[in-house]
Amino acid sequence: METEKKRSLTGNKAMSEAIRSEMERDENVFVLGEDIGEYGGIFGSTEGLIKQFGPERIMDTPISETGFIGAAIGAASEGMRPIAELMFVDFFGVTMDQIYNHMAKIPYMSGGNVKLPMVLMTAVGGGYNDAAQHSQTLYATFAHLPGMKVVAPTTPYDLKGMMISAIRDDNPVVFMFHKTLQGLGWMDQLDTSIGQVPEETYSVPLGKAKVIKEGTDVTIVGLQMTTHFGMHAVKELEENGINAELIDLRSIVPLDKETILRSVKKTGRLLIVDEDYKSFGISAEIAAIVAEEGLYDLEAPIKRLAIPDVPIPYSRPLEQYILPNAEKIVQAATELANE
Amino acid sequence: METEKKRSLTGNKAMSEAIRSEMERDENVFVLGEDIGEYGGIFGSTEGLIKQFGPERIMDTPISETGFIGAAIGAASEGMRPIAELMFVDFFGVTMDQIYNHMAKIPYMSGGNVKLPMVLMTAVGGGYNDAAQHSQTLYATFAHLPGMKVVAPTTPYDLKGMMISAIRDDNPVVFMFHKTLQGLGWMDQLDTSIGQVPEETYSVPLGKAKVIKEGTDVTIVGLQMTTHFGMHAVKELEENGINAELIDLRSIVPLDKETILRSVKKTGRLLIVDEDYKSFGISAEIAAIVAEEGLYDLEAPIKRLAIPDVPIPYSRPLEQYILPNAEKIVQAATELANE
Amino acid sequence: MTISRKELSWMYETMYKSRYYEDEMEKTYTEGKTPVFNIGSGTVPGEMHLSTGQEPAAIGISVHLRKDDIVASPHRPHHHAIAKGVDLKRMTAEIFGKKTGLSKGKGGHMHLFDPAVHFSCSGIVGAGLPQAAGAALAAKKKNKDSVAVAYIGEGAANTGSFHESLNLASLWNLPYIVVVENNSYGISVPKSASTSVASNDLRASAYGDNVKGYYVKDNDPIAMYHASKEAVERARKGEGPSIIEIETYRFLGHFQGDAEGYRPEGEVEELREKDPIPLFRDLLMKDHSFKEDELVSLEEKAKGEVDEAYAFARESDYPDLEEALDNVFI
Amino acid sequence: MTISRKELSWMYETMYKSRYYEDEMEKTYTEGKTPVFNIGSGTVPGEMHLSTGQEPAAIGISVHLRKDDIVASPHRPHHHAIAKGVDLKRMTAEIFGKKTGLSKGKGGHMHLFDPAVHFSCSGIVGAGLPQAAGAALAAKKKNKDSVAVAYIGEGAANTGSFHESLNLASLWNLPYIVVVENNSYGISVPKSASTSVASNDLRASAYGDNVKGYYVKDNDPIAMYHASKEAVERARKGEGPSIIEIETYRFLGHFQGDAEGYRPEGEVEELREKDPIPLFRDLLMKDHSFKEDELVSLEEKAKGEVDEAYAFARESDYPDLEEALDNVFI
């Protein structure tokens, strides 16, 4: 319907709407985490839900990430469909054993006999001076370890659609949402963090990248904030006569290598832009895939733009210096196009 | 001296000798971990040390990895030089916050004012049917996160020399030793796990790869067990008329990209063999570096041989199926040489 | 509070079965590992943690458990699994790495999963604690009166997981029981070097009034029966979590192949004198009028089942190699 | 056990300084964040957790601490830092992200490190607990009688880190004190939803006889003084660890910008009535014969120091951009 299609939501409202509709549909779905009740989630992912579902299904937990994420695993193994929120992805280290040795492996270790239909949602990203322990994305840290789907949607539309897919998926899904793309009133206001979101339930498949803009000269792969920066960069590049293709990764595991390889076949040039640490990151994996399977399509060395293997510094100029942005993308893509 | 040069030690004895000599030299060095006292470390890394140094300097801990690794950080910040043993690297998830958010970041977050001269030593690797939670290497999991040196020596000579360097380094060093390369009586007996080790103190620098065998046709990069397999593979390749160059990585952070790029310049062909999960792993990072900085040297697509993104299965044939070995290296290198 | 004959008989049979199972495993494990012991070779490779001597912990509580009750077990799981009624053939096949195993050979001895009886285990010390709490939460959410039991060793009680799980379970008043098997060692580390409190039931007071602590000494299956009965009833009635610590005996090394250099001489012999199975057998005959032949027939039944399970495992095939690539995602 | 005039005077001055510091920070933090509040903009960007109202916790124990004693602080560290004697100018410059900061601007408000006074903090809840234990271990190894204090909130007492650290500290009998600032909330979660026990000093009994628990009510600096005195003395003498829980008040939101929708109406006003600083001031005049002008001059001194620190921070330059790449390795 016309009116519905035109409705705009912020990222966080799109997410909480997805959770709401799935909770209405399936009584086995519940949410647990720190400050997800009255507070509505520090980054608004459960905004308003406690009013509708009460504290039995929107459960505030103590600061016990091993406790409540482990509990989510146990509940999932008994047929529930929990959504656990790890407030900041940066806190993974206090509970990674539950996440990677159990949530991710039990389905395999049980020969497929134990399903863990759960979502681990977590806030990622920096750019607002929250320093070394609250600003990371850690995409590759999760993606490297087998057994979990890892997704990182960019737009409100995808946040809703992929959250619905994640909840319905019978596999554990790590759902990373970017703080700045939640469209919260107390964060940077970005054009990307608000967008049209249909009111009805729909799903966006996990494991599929999206070509945001077609182009012929250079392929730019981004996700979340680097997609956002990429959108601005491709416009500027266009003005400078460079026709870039922009791919929004959306899913890290499974990784949609076909979309990337197809694009590189066309452009012959690849720039990967990542808000995670550069080494051993997404940019490395994508480069490796292309060096394995698309080498002969390359007309220039691959380029990576990512955080230069330093913890995130606090001071604003320093943080800005190490983060990717539109300008740096323009520069790198221009160099690449001229190679 | 002749006699000393000829002395052969197993990997574990080389390691414990390094620790012993540093403990004799510097009273601030001490070891803490589970079963490192009377037991001598499950993989023999502290064999015999309690007898010489007593329980004050060789401290058995409770099963509290966050507790004792956090304590090592605190002790290091107060001028001690602790060596903490995480029994199996697979257990990192119960203590990763201390490791990556604190040990690795405090030096940076303090602007260099707090030094953490500590070693986190840990056993890696599979191949003996210890299944999904006790068989991983997780090289890239550590390497992706900035602030720690990450080393993984192969031979007894390097185990000693690099342990000495690690203890003397003023930065936190994650020292990964491979169980099967410890030369323990109850493990596979490998030619690589016993070797000549000088009795005197010497150090092997961190951050330098080693060319084990020079060659012209194809570059094979391995580390620990994949270097071991590589040594056997290059012999067989030689017999088949393929002259492979074998590089033992030894250090993951810092990564010696020069040695790799130089080799690829010569051979034009690169095979990376890794006992870690394939995606987002070492093999990806090395491939990416070459695709960025050595693309024009490549005469064939890069090849990666690593664990195919599955948890390690228990059953012997299944585990063998997913692990790299000499035969698979020969096959991949042969294909590559013929590309 | 007397124990029924049926219960006693189940307890004896199950303890005996568990013991016989482990004795067989002890032998099987050495197959292919002589003259040179290589952990990665033989009929059953990998680490092997046997529960010989620790049977009372599992049997004393499992007599009160139903099929729909949940058990989370650690790295030393066989007695718990047997007491919970895990499919013995498929469990054994799993330990042999065969395709007929519980997990088609992909899990192994530390990763036994039998959802039919709500049994799971993990090789990571302490990891089962919050998972069992979550399973208890699921039961509560579904208005079922099933309970969840997490077994741990005394060493594991010093992991952060213990604290977080008990705090959660108390706050949410879950049907949750932690059984601490105090066998005096965490691998080589004696309890005195790992545990700052006399026994872990005392830690109950750190988690509020709804958490109760029980201490069972002397590896006594009858005392374990009684403590567990109360704990399970409390849990079913929604009265809160419990911690039961039982003093138990590890007759063997931490794992098979453990040289046990850390053990005082003669300790094992002393413990063997107090073997709970012959003691229980004597008690049944002396105080509960069990006849020798009755016991023998329980023993025979147990043996038969175990023998059958081992035969099944031996005869089964290894999985197809491609099986290794399956089940990462469902 | 009376408190010396000098101590009282230090306590007042330091509480006052801490409060004035936070009041200034509250104002500073809004600079550049109006009319639109954007956490990433203004003079001081990022999260900001102020300690306004919680001064007694820090001052009551720090009066007993020496320069070589160790303090590990969490995400809400300013009062601890000020009480420990962290360089105020460089601390403020750090919070402003300036090159003259303690860490050249790379740490920020949650990552203040001043090794000269053995002060550190972390933004990860519970993380300082084992680190302080390790620092205490180092002191012990070096035969020094310094003690280590880890401050945490009541929320943090439910992390696994608490359990592991106290167990370790007890086993190793470390000079280790955990101060639990119970301000009733962990962000929005009330203590009743996070903590299964009435107060955390009661958890001392889970860690053996050498660990003592103290409870300080009503945010009372004098009671905190006495409890801490005993705990610090015990630690220095090698008698073991302590847990001190102090009931304290968080006058502000969890962080600046917190809408505090979860707070019962009127709560903050009620708490403000019990503001410990005017109460302490009255007490000093009533019971300890302090004169108004004496107190005013302490206040002026405190203000002067704080004003100077803010001026220093404002006037300092931002670091060079390449600074971002330095200090990953030493």
Ligand SMILES: Cc1ncc(C[n+]2csc(CCOP(=O)(O)OP(=O)(O)O)c2C)c(N)n1
């Ligand atoms: C988190 C973690 N740390 C260490 C280990 C290695 N480990 C396996 S069993 C064990 C000892 C366990 O002792 P306890 O809990 O008393 O159980 P028991 O073996 O005595 O039955 C250790 C340290 C592990 N598996 N997981």
Ligand SMILES: Cc1ncc(C[n+]2csc(CCOP(=O)(O)OP(=O)(O)O)c2C)c(N)n1
């Ligand atoms: C391991 C971890 N989990 C969650 C958080 C997010 N967080 C920061 S402060 C806080 C609340 C802390 O409460 P409390 O310990 O009572 O301290 P207070 O803020 O009240 O001083 C939370 C949940 C964190 N920083 N670290």
Ligand SMILES: [Mg+2]
């Ligand atoms: Mg034990």
Ligand SMILES: [Mg+2]
């Ligand atoms: Mg609090």
